[in-house]
Amino acid sequence: MDITVLREEITSVDDQIIRLIGTRQQIAGRIARVKYSKEAPIRDEGRRQEVLEHAFNRAVEEKIDPRSVRQIFEILIEMSEERQHECIGEGDLP
Numbered sequence: 866m867d868i869t870v871l872r873e874e875i876t877s878v879d880d881q882i883i884r885l886i887g888t889r890q891q892i893a894g895r896i897a898r899v900k901y902s903k904e905a906p907i908r909d910e911g912r913r914q915e916v917l918e919h920a921f922n923r924a925v926e927e928k929i930d931p932r933s934v935r936q937i938f939e940i941l942i943e944m945s946e947e948r949q950h951e952c953i954g955e956g957d958l959p
């Protein structure tokens with residue numbers, strides 16, 4: 866198999882991952898508005914742990930390194946909390 870074709874496959878998967886991250890961020894923005902209307906804090910430690918545990922367990926099932934997957938999800942959660950702060954006008958991104 867030609868490496869160029871395989872790299873095109875990887876690029877296609879990367880594009881899907883980025884699109885899904887965008888979708889996750891949009892949903893986070895909608896959650897921010899619900900929290901704002903209820904005066905609830907953006908960070909929910911219990912839910913964070915639930916998301917991280919779910920990602921870890923799914924990675925185990927998929928036979929991919931669960932610790933690395935967990936790290937990726939820690940970054941995704943940070944990004945979504947940042948987005949939520951932006952949505953309710955508390956962000957500090959430039």
Ligand SMILES: C=C(O[C@@H]1C=C(C(=O)O)C=C[C@H]1O)C(=O)O
Binds near residue numbers: 945
């Ligand atoms: C999206 C939420 O807000 C925050 C972000 C989370 C996430 O990105 O998965 C999880 C918990 C919260 O700290 C939520 O509360 O569900």
